[in-house]
Amino acid sequence: MSRRLEALLWVSAIIAALIASFSYLGMDLLGLFRGDSPEQMLSYAQSFFPPETAPDWLSKIARGALETLAISAIGTLLAALAGAVLSLFAAGRLGRITKSLSRLLLNTLRSVPDLVWAALMVLAAGLGPFAGTLAIALHTAGVLGRLFAEALENAPVEPAQALRDAGAGPVAAFCYGTLPNVMPQWVAYSLYRWENNIRMAAVLGFVGAGGLGQMLYVTLSLFQQSRAMTVILAMIIMVLLVDALSAWLRARLG
Template sequence: MQDNNMPAPPALLSPLKLGLSAGIMLLVIASFVSLNMEWRALFSDDAAGKTWEFLQGFAPPDISPALLTKTALASFETLAMSALGTLIAAILGLFLALPASGRFGQAAKSSTRLFLNVARAIPELVWASIMLIAAGLGPFAGTIALAAHTTGVLGRLFAEVLENAPPQAESTLRLNGASAVNAFLYATLPQSLPQMLSYTLYRWENNIRAAAILGVVGAGGLGQMLKYHLSLFQMQTAATVIIAMLILVAMVDALSFAMRRWLMH
């Protein structure tokens, strides 16, 4: 007699899965072969000695009052660039997420998603280079560059959240005579808002790092200070700027993590 409680034998992998696994494995092997990595040179005694000698030039950091004041102002500029760029992107991303989620037809969905793909496919450094030509040096160009790239990211994420939101609450309001706008504002948006805010805070963390990098191309903030002092081989002053970057990123990471936990609970 056959025992119905016996576990079923494990299913064999389909040919499609086997083909995909083999393709990924071949791609990984080809990557290692084509990159021609010099692991022996990286971990040689000569490389370690030169790296240690280079790092010694950063010690001790310059803690003169004038430099600390200048670094604090640049840190605030970097923080403001990232916060304002993320805020602009969150607002634009929400408006673009409505057509991107299919609420205005397939044509609007396809065209909006194409625009969002282009916006996020262009790196922040490229956006900053374009904005520097249009607006000149300074934090304004960096802020717009962050906003342009982040709009593409948040717009796509917000659209996915709206598409995956349970439709029952909005459908119930529509059946009871509510308009499409009111049904969205009182049903779908409140359900989606915590996840949208979580995505926005996470992108703010990323934009802090990106804002520091954008300063290298003249967009202001700590990155511009770092580029200037490194180009003059003022390593101890550059060390102070790097420490300020680390502190700023750690503070924003901790604040964003605490806010995300508060929103989710």
């Protein structure tokens, strides 16, 4: 009996919260279907078709797609390099103080979303692909550094220790004893993040960080729906292709 009462209480609480949210935001869902709203929506959707296929627009799109690809690739590469260095500290291989400091840095980098980094970087580096690259590099360095450090912590210490006992220096022992154990994971994580970053790079353009996203933002602002449709299609095709490529590469590594 009391359980039923409790369930009833929860359900009514959720309903109350829903009603309160709607009234606070002043949303009018039914307005979507009132009067000529459906017609307007339909005509706006129709204005996206057919997509613009003029050769000069397509070549512009190709350049934009390449820019997005380059932003994500360079951003991920920089992030992987920075993440690798920071993960060495974060895994506690170089002392306890540097461990907590680098963990703090990684957490900060990671907890700021890339879109916010992009807005900040546009202020710092100006409009364009450079800002987008920096934004992706900063956020992804935080993510990859954390993942790399976890892989390092799980890697056995014996191979490197055996080499140290045979007189090898710390760097050489790391490269021969530890790196072969973590490298496949590091590469797989980087590829996966690269995949995510291509989608992200397409969106970053909205805050002025270059690539396809910026073209989408401009065309939509100028009410050039058919041109925007081409950009959207290009985004979808690019993401699908890269997803397939990255999945194939990771399967080969695994």
